Amino acid sequence: MSKWERLLTPLADGKIGSRILVTTRMDSVAKKIARVIQEKTVKFTLEGLEEDQCLRLLNLHAFVGVENPSDDDHKKLNVIAGEIVKKLLGSPLAAKVIGGVLNDDLDERHWRTVLESNLLGENSINSILRLSYVVLPNYLQNCFAFCCMFPQDHTFDKDDLVQMWISLGFIQPSQGMTMEDIGGRYFDALVNKTLVEQVRGHYKMHDLIYESASKFFAQICGKFVDDEESSLKISEIFRYLFVETTNPDIIQKIGQFKHLHSLFLFYKAFNEDICSALIEIFRASRSLRLLYVCAPYLKEIPEEIGNLIHLRCLKIVGYNLTTMPRSLSNLYHLQYLIYDSPGEVERLHEGDDFLPRERRHKADDFLPHDINSLPNLRYMKLPKSYSSLIRWIGKLKSRPEQVVSGYRSIGELKNMNDFCILKINRLEYVKDTEEARNVQLCEKTRLTDLTLCWTRSDSWKIASWKIALYENVLDNLQPPNCLRKLSINGYWGARSAIWMNNVNMIFNLEEINLTGCKEWETLPPFGQLPFLKSLRLKNMPKVKLLESKFNGNDKHHAFPCLIKLELWDVPMLQELPNLPPSLEGLRIKYCHPELKKRYGEDGGPDRHKIAHIPEIYIST
Incomplete structure (x- = not known):
């Protein structure tokens, strides 16, 4: 069976009246599909615009x-x-x-x-x-050429890309603006020129632009994906290289590229240690400024990384890393240090903010103790439980993203005003409202993403005075009105914060996530937020209405710009409000059976009220 047959076989038994629409720029592909399907096919050739x-x-x-x-x-x-x-x-x-x-x-x-x-x-x-x-100016052409290193259909994260451009020296400083703000403008310029386009919330290059630009910049950008071995034989003067493979022999060849400025290495083979290969790379490719290694089974980063004296950005993605090399503190030019542990992210997403006891004593030793003396280090991101336990994290000169703990370091926030993303864990340890007020969140005028977490435990009996304290703490953690994303986890209060009931104070919110807030019953007037695109409620057992008399009225159509609505374990909710035409996705799981009965695909009497939504999933 050919690849085409394997691809199309599942489509052979569609219901009567079903149609398969295939788009292609190659006439040969259209003919091949018609031959494999062996059914009547109609080919439409699209002409250009008038x-x-x-x-x-x-x-x-x-x-x-x-x-x-x-x-x-x-x-x-x-x-x-x-x-x-x-x-x-x-x-x-x-x-x-x-x-x-x-x-x-x-x-x-x-x-x-x-x-x-x-x-x-x-x-x-x-x-x-x-x-x-x-015709792009040099600074923009460098940024765009770098994007051609990635595989076709790669999705770009704006903030990550800007960090990479800064690391490679593409951003021209300007008085009165941060490097991140300037890089953001560069990115917006590429979007405005349609060289990068936004597709369903993600940024990517159009196929035709990618194919054209990849050929044009082929002498400086290389990529190797799977078994395309020939792609590593094009040029030894690559500046930017992307490698995704499970073949250790390919990793060994990277050392021949001695002029690399950036290396993206994705190596996901089981039971393979690539430390020896990394040592050779660190010895040979000493011009590296940007290093990204995704190797889930990597146990350690070799000390030879200290050879990379020009390194500006280091990002590691893995599960088993327990310590960073001591030689990191020798990397004078290091600006960005990032370690992502996907498994821990998933665990923390479910509300477990604690590092296991046997690992807590190692948290302060995860990084070299003198790394905070590096003069150019401006950004660091670690797994949440590590970063909230490292005592000196507040000494970094720039903190676009910050994680702190109510148990130890919430006091550091008072004079820290330059981050964009903030997560505060273990807020149950904040002793009084004055401590919360001193954080002065509303003064953090660059803050766009805020997460507030209380540690949850079903076995705990929360005293009424503690519930009142939690409510008052939330009242005094009022964010600036420039906030775009708000997440609240494990909040035990029975009411909304005072500032949440004033639409003007949360006017610019685009995304709201509420998880495990078990006493919360009446939601704030989220329906009146003009820019809200995503609303997610999870484990909210007392919420009965998404839209109350506070959440929408004749003058304000509820949720006017909502694109995504997700309801997970909201058992008291039996009715949906009138959902807007903008909504593209609705997911309901572990909620009241009445919802499926009323809105289900199998003859639900209110199904017509949500029939305009392209993606619907309802399960009890």
């Missing part, structure tokens, strides 16, 4: 920020745009990216330069797309 449609799309991107692009001031530009459109082959992607090029300078000379470009005259979509990135 010139007037293409012109409207081009102008939409070329005149971004212009109040009236059709006025006399832009008359000559509109004429040139009409000539450019004739060379775009009716491609909507070409219209968008060339529109982004034109928007760089609304000057007739610049637009004529684009019109007369040889690349635009080659009657080739690849040449047209190439023009969009060869």
